[in-house]
Amino acid sequence: MAKRTITVDPVTRIEGHLRIQADMDGSGAITRASSSGTMVRGVEIILRGRDPRDAWAFAQRICGVCTLVHGIASVRAVEDALHYPIPRNAEIIRNLMIAAQFVQDHVMHFYHLHALDWVDVVSALKADPAKASALAQSISDYPRSSPGYFSDVKKKLTRFVDSGQLGIFANGYWGNPGYRLPPEANLMAVAHYLDALAWQREVAKLHAIFGGKNPHPNFVVGGAPTAISVGPDIKGAGATAVNITGLDIVHGVIGELRRFVDQVYLPDTLAIAGFYKDWFRNGEGVGNFLSYGEFPQKSMADIDTFMIPRGAIVNRDLSHVEEVDLRDRQQVQEFVAHSWYSYTTGKKSGLHPFVGQTHLKYTGPKPPFETLDMDASYSWIKSPRWKGRAMEVGPLARVLVAYAKGDEKVRELVGLALKKLDIPPTALFSTMGRTAARTLETKWIADAMEGWYQELIGNIRTGNLKTFNNALWEPHTWPPHAQGVGFTEAPRGSLAHWLVIHEGLVENYQAVVPSTWNAGPRDAAGQEGPYEASLRGLKLAVADQPLEILRTIHSFDPCIACAVHMVDPSGEEMLQVKVV
Template identity: 40%
Template sequence: FAPRYEGDYRLPDEVDRQATAHYVQALDIRRKAHEMLAVFGGKMPHNCATVAGGVTEHPTVDKMTSFLWRLNEIREFIDGVYIPDVVAVAEAYPDYFGIGAGCGNLLAYGVFDLDSKEPDYLRRQRLLRSGTVSTDLLLGQVEAGKIAEYVKHSWYENPSTGRYPGEGRTAPQPGKDGAYSWIKAPRYDDTVCEVGPLARMVVNYVGGNTAVKELVDPVLSHFDAGPEALFSVLGRHAARALECKYVADSMADWVLQLKPGEPVYSEYTIPEEASGMGLVCGPRGALGHWIRIEDGKIANYQCVVPTTWNASPKDDKDRPGPIEQALIGTKVKDEENPFEIVRIVRSFDPCLACAVHVITPKGRELGRFRIS
């Protein structure tokens, strides 16, 4: 991420040197994680082995072993480096449990099917369940029909506003008055919602997931904090690290469930007329794809991706998006070096490919670009 702001370095020298060494180690661990997917998917990112009807790669004992030894090394890194480093940073920056709270409403579609017999994605039994959590920590059930996108402050024509994504329309309107983003403003049940690791972990924590509670409670206890502390910069980092452990530990069982020699693909014929959607959680949060097929061809395709939720601009009621709300009211020690703002934004892990917001209240021109 750029620009790089300087200052507010609090880690003791020894911890700082250790964290730097761990950063280099993390690059190697990341490479091994990519190799794990390449074993079954050919490459990472954008694996090429998943097709309509199944996969193209047959599991073998050798491939399972190759996957598993890498996974175990990654699990050791998570337990011995990643989580302890997050705790060490939190001990040095406890005030970051108090900034970047955001909108307080959370949305998760759920991820990692444990039973695929249920056709409704949102009702399937999953490792991490679907759900919503309100600002008062009340759990709700997700209904896809309550999702809509608004474009009052986006560079799209207004007739496309307030639509369910399955009926969505994307008609660019550069230079539109009052607009400042190429991101639409998705809302769930007319509510601004944050998505991502924090949303998934809190939804499952409030939903009574024992394994999640056993991971989260010791960390909260260590800092003498309640669940409300999770709604913060450090809360997002803690949720991401603890979820990483939960998923990695679960994968050790899943890989052993693969059955060499069993079919991996079922014949699939594209229908002449159809519509459908896929709802799941990617690492950054709730991900939805909607498609309509006419005459055997794609007639409309709409995506609402995680950073669309988190980095959304204001909606038709002028309510700011989650990242915008997390920034509002933040005290900045040095306006020329606003590292507080940068740290809040980075805690959401925004996708750099989704959109770029360049804005300044003083009107100072930061750069001018024309794309045609």
């Protein structure tokens, strides 16, 4: 086989626009892969000169999927800069909102974005509904598992095919030899795909109750945007507050979240993973993992009490977790050696986000283009580094840091999964390891929600209804110059917004998102980003069907943040993409 280059542009079933260009040797193995973000964000520029208390509303629009977490990171950045504590009830409400985002996002990613890399939809047409029912009932007590139910799903899928259109299942590589599930397992997965569509609508109610709406729920610097009422639902203040009716709905949502994770998501993941155990040996990446930490059990100041711990793992060494300081200007830096940006300090220098720069400088060919020069700049994504190292962030990183720090719940979940699949802990450093870790993390977080809910109810019963601290609300009480970092763990990984306030207005704003860490291009030293490193060595079963590339890239759950379109000075479109 001759050497060749394969381009996947755009990578579909993600948020945003991503291009993967891979060089392959004579054996068909990928020797070098390049990850190119083909969109520019620009929100950092928009935020300059604005009231920092309003920043969250703009920052949320960085992404149409991760709206909540960007709002959280933004308000926390302002609170950090102004040393602004918030009431415990507000922390609990934020924990519940972030947790609901995690569970909803992970389930939706698995079924609607990633599962189709493992599930052959067309094969499900050959399934025996009775056998599919027996399979489903052997792994779970999920009530929607009767032969009649699977027969109805099969009929619905057959109508898609007979009409000449696969609808939401179009453009797949169905029949590729890389698919291994039996028809009955494929039918079960398709059924649960459809169930998850209806389930996620119920989950959104929690954000609507605490944040007023979903997506883009409301936030406020200093606490939570909703008051708590113990009075009747009458016109006036109580009508816009969260009362017992709303809290009962929240409790019901938490129960529904946990049931779906326990009865559907977790069993399905383990069942599917059992057919693809070789993928626990493919797609490792850089071998370094980073977690900022999330879910304060006391306050944001008590990082050591966070449920998801902070820390860094280097060179796959689970015996040692390094400390992480987001304010240390030698720890987190962004590089632009292969990005379409310029620094006043030069292309090879790294900048901490407090002094970060957003100077757009496109130097690539005029789109549309067949190939990009991967020895030059080739992405709108920067290259973040922690102590000079490329780091993977996301569910796998969080699970590994918690596992290495001895978290009992995580060790129990990981242990059960490893035993069931008969694999060693090192198998987690892989494509399927990321997928499994995402599911285990979902179970971990969903189970924790009940405790936070009961804590909130307990506070209310004692008369503690406070959800907002107005002590530092007016700018005349602020110092003339302040800087802060607001961080969270988004479903896709470590997220932080660095903010500089001068004379009451935003002077500098830099957001380093999870997919910046994972999808960034090579740096000045030639170090690959996690996407790029994870693809090296993969072989395609069918040369013009990059299923293996999609499996590995989707295992990170890419979210290439929403941004403006590229236009020339006259307003003409410069970029067009074609589906491969």
